[in-house]
Amino acid sequence: MDVDEGGWEIVQSRRTTKQIQARGIYPGARVCRGPDWEYGNHDGRTFGTVTKITNWKGNPASAAGVSWEFGTEGTYRLGYQGKVS
Numbered sequence: 001m002d003v004d005e006g007g008w009e010i011v012q013s014r015r016t017t018k019q020i021q022a023r024g025i026y027p028g029a030r031v032c033r034g035p036d037w038e039y040g041n042h043d044g045r046t047f048g049t050v051t052k053i054t055n056w057k058g059n060p061a062s063a064a065g066v067s068w069e070f071g072t073e074g075t076y077r078l079g080y081q082g083k084v085s
Contacts (some may be wrong), residue, residue: 025064025078027052036083044070057081 025031029050033043046069056063056077067073077083 025050031066041075043068044072044073046070
């Protein structure tokens with residue numbers, strides 16, 4: 001590990017590394033309905049598990065597939081009109 005005079009670690013350039021967008025939600029995440037929920041009782045007021053991140057109306061990575069403990073599954077928007085369902 002290289003350290004400069006100020007005690008900071010010197011890292012290599014990352015220009016050639018793969019870039020990803022972090023959204024805070026990912027397959028395997030445990031979720032529940034929030035204040036923007038507009039899907040009635042589709043979740044049974046239970047928790048769910050994100051099964052996939054997918055597209056919504058042509059927008060990449062703008063929806064999440066969720067499997068609910070209630071026994072239902074669905075795909076829900078992420079960030080549409082500033083909301084996260």
